[in-house]
Amino acid sequence: MRTRILTIPAHDGYPLAVRLCLPDYEIPDKIVFYINGSGPQTYTTKRQLPDGKFFYYFDIFADEFSARGIGFCSYSQRGTQDSDTPPYFVEIDDRAYKGYRPGNSVSDIEHIAAYLKKCYPQTRIILLGWSEGTILAPLVALNGNAEISALMLAGYCNENLRDILTWQLSGNALLIQYRRLFDYTRKGYITEADFNEDRYHVRQEVFGDTPFSALDLDKDGTITVADTRHLSIDHLHDMLDAIERDDDEWLKRNHQIRLTAGWFKEHFLLKSTKEILPQLDLPIHIFAGEYDAMTPIDQAVAIDETFKRLGKSNLCLHTFENHDHDLNFLKYLLTGEHSEGMKAIFAVAEKI
Numbered sequence: 001m002r003t004r005i006l007t008i009p010a011h012d013g014y015p016l017a018v019r020l021c022l023p024d025y026e027i028p029d030k031i032v033f034y035i036n037g038s039g040p041q042t043y044t045t046k047r048q049l050p051d052g053k054f055f056y057y058f059d060i061f062a063d064e065f066s067a068r069g070i071g072f073c074s075y076s077q078r079g080t081q082d083s084d085t086p087p088y089f090v091e092i093d094d095r096a097y098k099g100y101r102p103g104n105s106v107s108d109i110e111h112i113a114a115y116l117k118k119c120y121p122q123t124r125i126i127l128l129g130w131s132e133g134t135i136l137a138p139l140v141a142l143n144g145n146a147e148i149s150a151l152m153l154a155g156y157c158n159e160n161l162r163d164i165l166t167w168q169l170s171g172n173a174l175l176i177q178y179r180r181l182f183d184y185t186r187k188g189y190i191t192e193a194d195f196n197e198d199r200y201h202v203r204q205e206v207f208g209d210t211p212f213s214a215l216d217l218d219k220d221g222t223i224t225v226a227d228t229r230h231l232s233i234d235h236l237h238d239m240l241d242a243i244e245r246d247d248d249e250w251l252k253r254n255h256q257i258r259l260t261a262g263w264f265k266e267h268f269l270l271k272s273t274k275e276i277l278p279q280l281d282l283p284i285h286i287f288a289g290e291y292d293a294m295t296p297i298d299q300a301v302a303i304d305e306t307f308k309r310l311g312k313s314n315l316c317l318h319t320f321e322n323h324d325h326d327l328n329f330l331k332y333l334l335t336g337e338h339s340e341g342m343k344a345i346f347a348v349a350e351k352i
Helices: 057-067 102-119 132-143 161-182 192-197 203-207 225-231 233-244 248-254 261-268 273-279 297-310 330-335 340-351
Strands: 002-009 015-022 030-035 046-048 054-056 071-075 080-082 090-092 124-130 150-154 284-289 315-320
Touching: 002 102, 015 057, 015 102, 030 057, 030 102, 030 132, 054 057, 057 071, 057 340, 071 102, 102 124, 102 132, 102 261, 124 132, 124 340, 132 150, 132 273, 150 340, 161 203, 161 225, 161 233, 161 261, 225 233, 233 248, 233 261, 273 297, 284 297, 284 340, 297 315, 315 340
Parallel strands: 030 071, 030 124, 124 150, 150 284, 284 315
Antiparallel strands: 002 015, 015 071, 046 054, 080 090
């Protein structure tokens, strides 16, 4: 595999840091261009496992695509670069990072894609968007400022980010995580019998010594979103207040993912992806996990139904049981074997 580190000027002159990985001794028929999820990601995205081992997230994609004769491109968000400081191993330039907003991100992606197309005019560019990337990639395709051949979208965001954030922090994200561990028959809720069975031996780790009765706040005999809502709803209100007053310092101290008020505000003004995708006629593949706690699988099913109702055949939905927002990416790091969802990503890229 050949690796090139590129600096590509953005529309405002900002130097975009890009990594391009190509198969040995050939110009690929296609390049998969990964569109980042939210937060300070770099073109390598270094992480550490609980056992202390390090890995580079994008190396795994680059290796797999290169082995299939496909190029792979990744980029660093504005204001970020690799560092040796855990847990995220990224150094953030606060001033430049404020420029990381959806409008700039879309433009940056267009400039990178145009550069790739100029260097390799016969090579098709496929955008692989994950999470926030599933909002940005369709906007790039809709604008038509870069020649995009197909979209692959994982951790798919069908709604506007404000609606997604509200859904997450109204108890839904927590309930899905709990259900994956205790809702053995996929009922949509957890009973006391489920809780006591503790089939995967995780109750102590997840709930400590808290009894079922203390978790079932409405005393209806089940754990539902009505019971998990109180665990995150105050954080939602505090976040929205901080965003409204442009309090980046509060967000920096209190929200797990480092994001700015400007980033949120600009996202809140965008049309939802469900309004964008039906305007596109290029091939679209969506990959959705049953237990995606960030962007629920119902959203992916909903857009698939919309396309069918409109008589459009350019969208293909791939769903995976017992997969999370990352399509069980971690499985490869623990076992050396990719999850079914990740295998589908690589297989679809080969066939497009």
